[in-house]
Structure formats: structure tokens, C-alpha cells
Amino acid sequence: MPAVYEKFGVRFQYPENWAITDEEDEHWPRTVTVQSGDTGFWSLHVYPPLHETKPVVDELVAAISSEFADVEVLPAAETFGDTDTTGVDLAFFYLDLLVEAKIRCLRTPSGTLVWLYQAESREFEAIEPVFQAIAVSMLRTQVPLVE
Template sequence: MPATFESLGLTFLYPDNWVIAERSAEEGIDGATFELPSGGFFSLERIDRLGPDRVATAEDGVREETLIESIEKLIVAEYGEVEREEWPPEKLEQADRIVDLNFYYLDLLIISRLIFIGLADGKFVIQIQAESRSFEENELVFAAIMKQLQDS
């Protein structure tokens, strides 16, 4: 039986064996992180509140790039090299931007996907990270959640 997430103006079903991670006060309340049983995670964070008349600006792109670079630097500091791959516009569907950061931990390939998307009344970044085999095994679940988010 799937569990239901209802917060941040979003509602979606997710596997009941995923655990919502506890957040410290410093992390704020504008996001949630779900831990996968296989060791990966699915995280969503509100990065900007959008009003009904708000349109994307060049500043949004700068903010996204700064966030991507920050995450990339953290990965490099912890794990060494990281390979960055920007998705081409024709593959984005409803997302504004998707970037994959791939790196190795021990002998395992880790995929960290960043998805920038407007949902509800805000702009969100969704980060999905898991070892490559686990990522592929959960790809349909991730796609189903993204579909629910886009349809709501």
C-alpha cells in the first residue's frame, strides 16, 4: 500500500517502505527527503516562491547554476571527480532543467539527478540519488512520482 505525502502544496503517493528523514531546524521546512531502502534518496526543496504572475528570469538561471555548482563542489570534496551531464531541451518534458552528476564511491557508480521544475506555487529542485543499479530499478517509481507532481 503506498503512502501519501501532503506538504509544501504538493500531494503524491510514494512507496511505503521509503522513510521520510528527520530534518533539523537549520534545514528549514521547505523540503522533504525520502530515504530509499537501497540506500539512495529522493529529496525535494522549494527554492523560490512563485506568484501567479511570476515569470522566469535570468536570475533564476543564475540561482540554479549556483546551486548545481555548490552540490558539485560538495561531491568533489567528498568523493573526488564528478562527471556533469546537462539534459538537452528536447528531453526535458515539463522540467525547466535537468542535470546528472555522476561519481564513484568505492567501485559503485552513483547517479545524482537534479531536476528544476515549477510546481504548485513555487520553484522546486528535486534531487534523486542512488547507486546506478538501484537508480535503474527505481526509475519507474521516480517517473510515477514526477508524473503525479506535474499533474497536481
């Protein structure tokens, strides 16, 4: 049975055996992260409504690029359930491991949602459907803004 997270206007389901951390719940952005038992994690950043997504994505990419050399960044669009999102796909090496990450965003009347999920490439391939299911469960309760 999945666990349920519900705070600051966001609700999502995640595997009950994953750890969850509310990193920020008083100031913007609000953040929460769920962590698999291995290298994978899914992290949500909630900004006020109408917050622009491009600067947030650029900031996240810059933070990752400052920690890891030769980060490959590709623009991306992805549909979760019936909801279209935009963002970037990333790939980089950490030690001898290839790490894959995806940043996705969506603006809603209640807030701007930006989520990042990443894992070592072999684990990523195995748990990407779980990451996607978390996003789908979250987006069921959100109404996208018409851009």
C-alpha cells in the same frame, strides 16, 4: 498502496515501504527526502517562487563534488508526464560503487522545485522508474512558469 506526502504546497506519492524525513519545514528551502531500503533516495528542495534554479543546481553539484572525486556532470532536460524540466545528470564513484544521480528543477507560481535522486548504478537502473513516478505525481499538482 502508495503513501502520500503533502506539505508546503507540494503533494506527491511514494512507496509506502520507503522512509520519509522532513529535513526542513520552517526555513527556505523546505526539504523532504524519501529513502529506499537500499542506497536510493529522492530529495525535494522547495524555494520561494521565482527563485533562480541555476545557482541551486550549482550549489548541489559543488556539495557532491566536495565529497566525491571526479564527479561527471552533464546538462540534461527531462519530461515528466507533460512537464519539461532542466538539470544535470551526475556520475561518481563511492568506494568501489558507481553512483548515478539526477538533479531536476522547475519554477512554478507557488515555488521553485529542485529535486535530486540517486542510487548505486545497479539499483538506480532498477528504481529510476519509481523516482520518475514520484516526480510525475508531484508535478500533477504544479503549474510550470512560462520561461
